Amino acid sequence: MQNLNFNDVDFNLSYNNFNPEDIQVDETVNAVFVVDVSPSVAGYINELNHALNDFTAAMQQSHIADRLLVSVVEFCEKVKVKSGFQPVAQLPTFGFKPTGGGTALHDAALQGLKMALDYRNNLEASGVNTKTLLFIITDGEDNSSSHGADEVKNTLQQVLASERNAFSFVSVLFGVGNAASFGQAQKDMGIQHLAKVGTSGAEIKRMIGFISRSVSSAAANAPITF
Amino acid sequence: MLPAALIFKMQMKIYTTVQRGFEHRTYCEDAAGFWQPLPGVTVAAVSDGCSGGCNSHFASALTVKIIGKIVNSMLPQMPSSASGTGGFILSRYMQELLTVKQALCLETGEILATLLLAVVYHNALWIAALGDGVIAIDGEITEINHQNTPDYPAYHLHQSANEQTSYLFAQVCEQTAFTHFAIATDGVLSFTTAQHISAVPAGNDLVLPYLLNDNSLQTTQSMLARKCNLLHSKYGLLPADDVAVVKIINQINS
Numbered sequence: 001m002q003n004l005n006f007n008d009v010d011f012n013l014s015y016n017n018f019n020p021e022d023i024q025v026d027e028t029v030n031a032v033f034v035v036d037v038s039p040s041v042a043g044y045i046n047e048l049n050h051a052l053n054d055f056t057a058a059m060q061q062s063h064i065a066d067r068l069l070v071s072v073v074e075f076c077e078k079v080k081v082k083s084g085f086q087p088v089a090q091l092p093t094f095g096f097k098p099t100g101g102g103t104a105l106h107d108a109a110l111q112g113l114k115m116a117l118d119y120r121n122n123l124e125a126s127g128v129n130t131k132t133l134l135f136i137i138t139d140g141e142d143n144s145s146s147h148g149a150d151e152v153k154n155t156l157q158q159v160l161a162s163e164r165n166a167f168s169f170v171s172v173l174f175g176v177g178n179a180a181s182f183g184q185a186q187k188d189m190g191i192q193h194l195a196k197v198g199t200s201g202a203e204i205k206r207m208i209g210f211i212s213r214s215v216s217s218a219a220a221n222a223p224i225t226f
Numbered sequence: 227m228l229p230a231a232l233i234f235k236m237q238m239k240i241y242t243t244v245q246r247g248f249e250h251r252t253y254c255e256d257a258a259g260f261w262q263p264l265p266g267v268t269v270a271a272v273s274d275g276c277s278g279g280c281n282s283h284f285a286s287a288l289t290v291k292i293i294g295k296i297v298n299s300m301l302p303q304m305p306s307s308a309s310g311t312g313g314f315i316l317s318r319y320m321q322e323l324l325t326v327k328q329a330l331c332l333e334t335g336e337i338l339a340t341l342l343l344a345v346v347y348h349n350a351l352w353i354a355a356l357g358d359g360v361i362a363i364d365g366e367i368t369e370i371n372h373q374n375t376p377d378y379p380a381y382h383l384h385q386s387a388n389e390q391t392s393y394l395f396a397q398v399c400e401q402t403a404f405t406h407f408a409i410a411t412d413g414v415l416s417f418t419t420a421q422h423i424s425a426v427p428a429g430n431d432l433v434l435p436y437l438l439n440d441n442s443l444q445t446t447q448s449m450l451a452r453k454c455n456l457l458h459s460k461y462g463l464l465p466a467d468d469v470a471v472v473k474i475i476n477q478i479n480s
Contacts, residue, residue: 023446026243026445026451026452044400126452127452
């Protein structure tokens with residue numbers, strides 16, 4: 001599977017989630033990457049692809065490989081589910097390319113969130129406990145969504161209101177570059193954490209390093225720290 | 227055509243889980259293990275460290291490690307029956323436990339742990355219980371309860387061979403064939419809702435058949451852990467005491 005490229009494959013058939021009955025562990029870490037691919041990301045998209053592929057390679061070798069399931073959503077003015085939740089070992093190579101002409105940040109966040117919740121519910125119904133990590137990576141503010149930020153916020157608040165979810169669901173907005181609106185977007189959507197990163201290769205690597213640590217912390221039942 | 231060794235290994239589906247009870251804040255004092263030293267031979271063990279002892283988590287882990295060591299080194303002397311193999315392991319266990327106790331200068335209180343040992347030899351099943359626990363064979367569940375009169379193997383280390391033999395084989399069951407069985411520490415009797423910390427365990431009618439007899443989720447290696455998760459998410463049931471379970475499904479007979 002490693003020689004497959006995300007751009008070669010459309011996994012958007014019922015999101016192609018991994019069958020819960022085929023999961024051999026009793027607890028998983030489900031990571032959702034919601035990635036902005038609007039034209040403005042051209043300056044750092046190659047670095048992002050490299051860093052994400054390094055992340056995938058590292059995770060495939062790690063002791064949590066059998067517990068880590070990854071889903072990928074990309075968005076410009078449209079939202080596209082590139083992959084439902086699949087074991088990290090089966091994750092194709094990342095190859096995001098700038099496309100479209102807008103940024104449907106709210107729609108994409110809502111899509112990622114709903115996918116995460118649906119699959120989480122399916123897993124828990126079959127006895128698998130889950131930790132969910134929602135990573136939203138964008139360099140700009142919303143200008144194309146049909147859904148409002150409040151819909152994202154309401155959905156997240158419902159999730160986090162449950163004690164069972166409060167310590168097993170983490171959402172992070174990565175604001176890449178210098179746009180001043182990331183804080184407002186985080187607040188409007190109710191995303192728990194905001195991390196601002198630069199567009200240099202080193203900064204992108206630092207962001208993916210944080211994601212790696214977050215995944216490892218979630219697997220070890222440890223809190224995620226910024 | 228599969229090799230005979232592989233067929234025998236595929237014949238047994240083995241599931242295990244160890245869960246920390248909510249009354250134990252730091253350590254889980256139960257342990258479980260299984261081994262397949264030869265095609266057609268499976269050995270499984272669960273152990274419950276005595277909470278009143280010292281380092282009880284160590285005592286149960288030590289018990290399972292010693293059984294594993296014996297099983298993995300007994301091939302040249304291995305008897306050709308389930309009872310013979312089980313007897314060999316138990317008597318060697320007492321010797322090894324004494325050796326380790328002396329080598330590590332351990333107090334008796336540091337090695338107090340129960341042992342439920344199961345040996346499958348082709349289709350035959352042999353189980354011995356040294357202390358409290360639960361045994362389920364083909365749907366029939368037996369609770370072994372010493373009514374709070376603990377009788378750990380460590381208390382018998384300095385006895386004569388005859389005295390040890392009568393202790394080791396006092397609680398043994400044998401079957402010539404089986405479809406599935408489970409051995410569990412007595413923590414499996416302690417499932418209750420977490421809010422009722424001192425409540426009488428109310429869920430045994432539900433929990434024991436579900437965990438020990440029911441074969442659903444058998445396609446996943448984490449069957450027992452997932453069932454524990456479901457008992458919690460659906461019914462709010464958690465074990466108050468630590469639990470260790472080994473369940474084996476004999477695919478040829480089932």
